[in-house]
Structures are given as C-alpha cells and as structure tokens.
Amino acid sequence: MSRYIILTKVMLKNFNLFSLKSDKPGKSRIKGILLSVLIFVAFLPMIIGIGSLAYGGYDVLSKIQQEGLILGMGFSAVSMAIFFFSIFYVMSIFYFSKDIESLLPLPLKPSEILAAKFTVTLFYEYLTELVFLAPILIGFGIAAKAGFMYYLYSILVFLTLPLLPLVYASILSMLVMRFTNLGRNRDRFRIVGGVIAMFLAVGINAVVTKFSSSAVNEEKLQQLLEQGNNSYVEIMSGIFFNNRFAVMALLHSEVLKGFVNLALFVLICLLFLMLFLSFGEGIYFKGVVGLSEASSKRKKYTEAELKKSSREKSAIKAYTIKELKLLFRTPVYFMNCVLMNFLFPLFLILPFLVQPDEMKELQGLSSYIADGRGSAVVLAVAFGISALIASTNGITASAISREGTNIFVSKYLPVSYKTQIMAKVLSGMSMGVVGTLSMVLTAVLFIPVPVYLILLIFATSALGIVFSCLAGILLDLNFPKLIWDNEQKAVKQNFNVVLNMLISVVMAGIPVFISIALHFTLWMTFLTIVLLFGILDLLLYSILSTVGVRLFEKIEI
Incomplete structure (x- = not known):
C-alpha cells in the first residue's frame, strides 16, 4: 500500500x-x-x-x-x-x-x-x-x-x-x-x-x-x-x-x-x-513489455527509386507530409487526433443500428429539406458540424505543443516560421476535410439530400474547417504546452484543444441562430456564412502570418 x-x-x-x-x-x-x-x-x-x-x-x-x-x-x-x-x-x-x-x-x-x-x-x-x-x-x-x-x-x-x-x-x-x-x-x-x-x-x-x-x-x-x-x-x-x-x-x-x-x-x-x-x-x-521497441525496415533502392525519393519538393508540401506521418505513426496522436475524425459518422449510424425503426422517421426529412427554410437550417447545421470536427481532432490546437522540448529544432531548420506554421495548419485542414467528407457521405446514405445542397455544404464547410484550424494554432502559439513526459499530455492535458472546440461551437452557432431566428432562405444563409467566415478566415490568416510568426519566434523552453 x-x-x-x-x-x-x-x-x-x-x-x-x-x-x-x-x-x-x-x-x-x-x-x-x-x-x-x-x-x-x-x-x-x-x-x-x-x-x-x-x-x-x-x-x-x-x-x-x-x-x-x-x-x-x-x-x-x-x-x-x-x-x-x-x-x-x-x-x-x-x-x-x-x-x-x-x-x-x-x-x-x-x-x-x-x-x-x-x-x-x-x-x-x-x-x-x-x-x-x-x-x-x-x-x-x-x-x-x-x-x-x-x-x-x-x-x-x-x-x-x-x-x-x-x-x-x-x-x-x-x-x-x-x-x-x-x-x-x-x-x-x-x-x-x-x-x-x-x-x-x-x-x-x-x-x-x-x-x-x-x-x-x-x-x-x-x-x-x-x-x-x-x-x-x-x-x-x-x-x-x-x-x-x-x-x-x-x-x-x-x-x-x-x-x-x-x-x-x-x-x-x-x-x-x-x-x-x-x-x-x-x-x-x-x-x-516491449512496447517501446521498434522495428527497422531495410530496403535496397534501385537508382530510379533513389532519384525518385531524393527529388526536390516544395518546403510546405514536405513539411505537411512530415506532420501527417507523425500523426499516423504515433499511437497516441493517431488515437486522439486522427481517429476522432471518424467518430462522428459512427455516432450518426449508431442510433439506427440500435433502433432500426427510427429509419422511417428520416423519410420525413426529405420534405423538410425541400422547403427553402429547412434546407437553410440544414446548411447552417452542416457548417457547424464541419467546424466542430476540425476542432475536435485537436491537430492544430496542439500542433506547437506536440513539438515538446524538440521545438528548438524548428528554429534551425532552413524553412521559414510561416511555412512551418502553415504546414501544421494544412495537416489539420486535411484531416478536417476527411472527417467532414465521411460525415456528409454517411448522412447521404440515410437522408435524401439534393446534389446542389451537398455542393453548398462542401463549399461552406471549407470555411468552417479553415476557421477552426487557424483559431486552434493561434491558441497554441499563445499557450504552448512544451514540457511533457509523454505524448498523451500534449493532447489530452492541453486545454487549448477544449478552448478551440468551445470557440468553434459558439462561432459556428451564429449562422444556425441567424437562419432560424430571421427565417433566412438557403441562399441568404449561404451568403451569410461565406461573407462572415470569409472575412474572419482572411483576418485570422493575416494575424497568423504576422503576429503568429512573432509568437513562434519568441517560444522558448
């Protein structure tokens, strides 16, 4: 004891x-x-x-x-x-x-x-x-x-x-x-x-x-x-x-x-x-026992394969791929950051697996979506879900923290700070797109949705994903958690992830509230989302390109 x-x-x-x-x-x-x-x-x-x-x-x-x-x-x-x-x-x-x-x-x-x-x-x-x-x-x-x-x-x-x-x-x-x-x-x-x-x-x-x-x-x-x-x-x-x-x-x-x-x-x-x-x-x-062991893979490259592997790539593309590989190859990051993107479709399917009779209720949604105001609410809600998915995975909101004590390595790389930051944002955006895409495609299997509405959902979702990712990395640049002894603390004990989720939910709730309270039509809701979050995304990008770079430069262990 x-x-x-x-x-x-x-x-x-x-x-x-x-x-x-x-x-x-x-x-x-x-x-x-x-x-x-x-x-x-x-x-x-x-x-x-x-x-x-x-x-x-x-x-x-x-x-x-x-x-x-x-x-x-x-x-x-x-x-x-x-x-x-x-x-x-x-x-x-x-x-x-x-x-x-x-x-x-x-x-x-x-x-x-x-x-x-x-x-x-x-x-x-x-x-x-x-x-x-x-x-x-x-x-x-x-x-x-x-x-x-x-x-x-x-x-x-x-x-x-x-x-x-x-x-x-x-x-x-x-x-x-x-x-x-x-x-x-x-x-x-x-x-x-x-x-x-x-x-x-x-x-x-x-x-x-x-x-x-x-x-x-x-x-x-x-x-x-x-x-x-x-x-x-x-x-x-x-x-x-x-x-x-x-x-x-x-x-x-x-x-x-x-x-x-x-x-x-x-x-x-x-x-x-x-x-x-x-x-x-x-x-x-x-x-x-033995979980810390790792296997090595030896492969003999041909001359053509060697040339292909050593081909010059753009810095931002190479750094983005590096970030994604790190997410997929580290078990803690895969469980908490990558896998989270696929839980929402699972939660959508689960009620119908438990109670198949509920499937009949979905048929009534087709008439609701056909109505202009109904489709406007659906568009606003889908936009909110995409922003939530991008923030829930915590990829950008923990991007700096996940560097840990190795953050000093970033200071010596022959890559600008802005490029490094944007590569981290792109890795979060790519997984947000995957999560949103899987969610929408799963919903389409159960709910009859017109093609034009699906296209509008994808267009607005991109703005929501960008907003969540930019807001997340700005939070982590301000409050990085660099001192940790295991990867789990960088993600699960990082309140930047939770705060980013709350910000995304509140901001994404604005179009939902407006479309319901003001009885907006589909196109009015679409234009509201595009104008509001288009401006916000440009503003956050501008802040990240200037203030964000200075914050990254000042980060020390």
Missing part, C-alpha cells in the same frame, strides 16, 4: 492539469490565469443549463412520483460517456506513456502500477463529472429541498460512480493489448489495438442500449410510470446495474434504506476494482 501511495503521488505531481499552471513568471503566468477564467466562463452556461434541466425536470416528474428518472438517466448517460472516453485515457496512460520504461525495472507489482495509473485516470473522469454530473446532483437536491445526508451521499456517489465504467474500459483495453502486442511492428499493433478497443466500446454501447430499450415494451413502461413511487428506477439494468442502488440511496437518503443501497453501490464498485487489480496482476505486464 505504501508503494502505491508513493507512486500515485509521483504520478499526480506529473499530472499537471491542462497546462494551466505556467512554468514561467510574469506575463506567462497572467496568461495562464486568464485562460483558466475564460475556460470556467465558457463551461458555465453548460453547467447552469444541465443544473436547470434537472431542477425543472424534478417539478414535472415529482407529480407522478418518478423524479428518480432524472438521477437514473443522468447516471446512465455519464457512465456511458466515462466508459467510452476511458478507452482513450486508459490506452494513453496505461500503455502509451513513456514512464512505463522507468517503472518496469522497479520492484513494483503490476497491481501497484495499475492502481496508481488507475487513480490518475480517475482524476480525468472527475473533471468530466464536474461538468455533467455535479449540476444534476445539485439541481436535483435544490429542487427536492434535500437535507445534509443527500449531499453527503452525493459526494460518495460522485467519487465512486466512475469506478465501474473505468474498470470495464481498463479490462477491455488490457485484453486487446495483450493479444496485439505481438510481432515486430509493435507501433502498428499498438495502433490496431487502440482501434479495436475503441470499436469494441462502441459495439458494447450499441448492444447494451438495444437490449435495454427492447427489454421494456411501451405498455409495461406506461404501467410503471402510472404506478409512481419511482417504480421505473427499480427495473434499471444494463452493464452499469449498480447505478440503480445509487439512485435509491439518494432518493431515500434520510432513512436506513438509503444507507443500505449506498453500501451496496460502493461494495459493488470495490469488488469490481479488486477483480480488475487481480486480473491485471497476471496480464498487464504481458501487454506492456
């Missing part, structure tokens, strides 16, 4: 949350404080909105004595989100971090290393809960005029809720990495393993949701709702079956029944945690 505590303390010291703490005094520290305040303000509307929804929902559902649905649905949604995103965290922290090389020779048990890494990962999930779960608990408590015991139990539920989904994600990742850490091309296997784990997580989500939705027919559901007394909570099941006990504990927090349910909830979480540590004791090292 003492070794676990010491190891956890060391890891948490390295766990510098989102680079908000500056290593330099003066202006850099002030920038960090301002960024922290800006992030809090950006998340505040979402937090207030979720809390208000829980507060308002209580008044409606309490009339039929089904207020427990608010907590039940909230716990299920948060658990599903934690399970899915834990795949990325677990793969990065358990397997792709460079501290593995230092930990393996030490006299530590696999379970001790796992427990410490599990604790670090748990802190990520607490941050997720602060935004999504805490407002639900507080809003529900205020609406119910709950007493002290409710809030005490809420804290315990908050701390233990992520354990089960995180255990599921950890066991799934360990199984995948145990059987993909084979052969000579270990980097390739690491990437394949991460992709398999991610798709398994999505598949499990789909299967569980499908069976859960089909387990109760409409007639039985109506009977349960009419019974009152939070009867619907009693049938909550699925892979997060323990959430039912958490809901009952909070609903009956003032009586013994609440304590018994809380004890059952915590006990189940601890039992699964012990199972995970026992399982990891025998399998973790087998999946992690």
Whole structure:
C-alpha cells in the first residue's frame, strides 16, 4: 500500500492539469490565469443549463412520483460517456506513456502500477463529472429541498460512480493489448489495438442500449410510470446495474434504506476494482513489455527509386507530409487526433443500428429539406458540424505543443516560421476535410439530400474547417504546452484543444441562430456564412502570418 501511495503521488505531481499552471513568471503566468477564467466562463452556461434541466425536470416528474428518472438517466448517460472516453485515457496512460520504461525495472507489482495509473485516470473522469454530473446532483437536491445526508451521499456517489465504467474500459483495453502486442511492428499493433478497443466500446454501447430499450415494451413502461413511487428506477439494468442502488440511496437518503443501497453501490464498485487489480496482476505486464521497441525496415533502392525519393519538393508540401506521418505513426496522436475524425459518422449510424425503426422517421426529412427554410437550417447545421470536427481532432490546437522540448529544432531548420506554421495548419485542414467528407457521405446514405445542397455544404464547410484550424494554432502559439513526459499530455492535458472546440461551437452557432431566428432562405444563409467566415478566415490568416510568426519566434523552453 505504501508503494502505491508513493507512486500515485509521483504520478499526480506529473499530472499537471491542462497546462494551466505556467512554468514561467510574469506575463506567462497572467496568461495562464486568464485562460483558466475564460475556460470556467465558457463551461458555465453548460453547467447552469444541465443544473436547470434537472431542477425543472424534478417539478414535472415529482407529480407522478418518478423524479428518480432524472438521477437514473443522468447516471446512465455519464457512465456511458466515462466508459467510452476511458478507452482513450486508459490506452494513453496505461500503455502509451513513456514512464512505463522507468517503472518496469522497479520492484513494483503490476497491481501497484495499475492502481496508481488507475487513480490518475480517475482524476480525468472527475473533471468530466464536474461538468455533467455535479449540476444534476445539485439541481436535483435544490429542487427536492434535500437535507445534509443527500449531499453527503452525493459526494460518495460522485467519487465512486466512475469506478465501474473505468474498470470495464481498463479490462477491455488490457485484453486487446495483450493479444496485439505481438510481432515486430509493435507501433502498428499498438495502433490496431487502440482501434479495436475503441470499436469494441462502441459495439458494447450499441448492444447494451438495444437490449435495454427492447427489454421494456411501451405498455409495461406506461404501467410503471402510472404506478409512481419511482417504480421505473427499480427495473434499471444494463452493464452499469449498480447505478440503480445509487439512485435509491439518494432518493431515500434520510432513512436506513438509503444507507443500505449506498453500501451496496460502493461494495459493488470495490469488488469490481479488486477483480480488475487481480486480473491485471497476471496480464498487464504481458501487454506492456516491449512496447517501446521498434522495428527497422531495410530496403535496397534501385537508382530510379533513389532519384525518385531524393527529388526536390516544395518546403510546405514536405513539411505537411512530415506532420501527417507523425500523426499516423504515433499511437497516441493517431488515437486522439486522427481517429476522432471518424467518430462522428459512427455516432450518426449508431442510433439506427440500435433502433432500426427510427429509419422511417428520416423519410420525413426529405420534405423538410425541400422547403427553402429547412434546407437553410440544414446548411447552417452542416457548417457547424464541419467546424466542430476540425476542432475536435485537436491537430492544430496542439500542433506547437506536440513539438515538446524538440521545438528548438524548428528554429534551425532552413524553412521559414510561416511555412512551418502553415504546414501544421494544412495537416489539420486535411484531416478536417476527411472527417467532414465521411460525415456528409454517411448522412447521404440515410437522408435524401439534393446534389446542389451537398455542393453548398462542401463549399461552406471549407470555411468552417479553415476557421477552426487557424483559431486552434493561434491558441497554441499563445499557450504552448512544451514540457511533457509523454505524448498523451500534449493532447489530452492541453486545454487549448477544449478552448478551440468551445470557440468553434459558439462561432459556428451564429449562422444556425441567424437562419432560424430571421427565417433566412438557403441562399441568404449561404451568403451569410461565406461573407462572415470569409472575412474572419482572411483576418485570422493575416494575424497568423504576422503576429503568429512573432509568437513562434519568441517560444522558448
């Protein structure tokens, strides 16, 4: 236990949350404080909105004595989100971090290393809960005029809720990495393993949701709702079956029944945690040993091949290809930056795989799109999604940070700073285009969309992608996170990525709001997007070409 505590303390010291703490005094520290305040303000509307929804929902559902649905649905949604995103965290922290090389020779048990890494990962999930779960608990408590015991139990539920989904994600990742850490091309296997784990997580989500939705027919559901007394909570099941006990504990927090349910909830979480540590004791090292090894590929070039490979290319093209190769060949970057571009089509298909009957509802969209105002809203929403895809991958918002302590190499390259910056922007734009293209083509398979509207979507999406990429790299030039000991920190602990997403969502929401509020037609919406974001993109490009270059020049370790 003492070794676990010491190891956890060391890891948490390295766990510098989102680079908000500056290593330099003066202006850099002030920038960090301002960024922290800006992030809090950006998340505040979402937090207030979720809390208000829980507060308002209580008044409606309490009339039929089904207020427990608010907590039940909230716990299920948060658990599903934690399970899915834990795949990325677990793969990065358990397997792709460079501290593995230092930990393996030490006299530590696999379970001790796992427990410490599990604790670090748990802190990520607490941050997720602060935004999504805490407002639900507080809003529900205020609406119910709950007493002290409710809030005490809420804290315990908050701390233990992520354990089960995180255990599921950890066991799934360990199984995948145990059987993909084979052969000579270990980097390739690491990437394949991460992709398999991610798709398994999505598949499990789909299967569980499908069976859960089909387990109760409409007639039985109506009977349960009419019974009152939070009867619907009693049938909550699925892979997060323990959430039912958490809901009952909070609903009956003032009586013994609440304590018994809380004890059952915590006990189940601890039992699964012990199972995970026992399982990891025998399998973790087998999946992690040798991950740092790399294979070399020797090839004898002919004279023609040698001439072709040494042919002169433009500097910006060569640097862009170099950036893309780095993204595809580094497992952490591939999982968090490249793979993210293909998740949106997956999320689009998933509801129809779970509930095929929903396909019929899409047929009604054809008449909506045929209407001028309907197509205008579709165009604005598609534009917003393209900007979101380009910002979600975090390629440009972490482009400078990913250089790490090797940033000094960029200062000695015979390539101008502007060319280097623009190459990073182009790499982000190219993946944004791929993500948007896959999203649109997937949507076309399910939704009848006219050809002219598809062309307009592609034209406006290009402006949204450019905006997100330029804004992202400007943020990273201002707040680069260069001190990190593994690639995961440069991306997942970089709040520039989150801030860029928030900026992109807010700005992309403007055309959606205008088209709906002012009843714009399709062409009016198109011209609004082109004029507004055409000017913004030119302005950002001008700033990047001047101020951005000076910021890059001033960057030091």
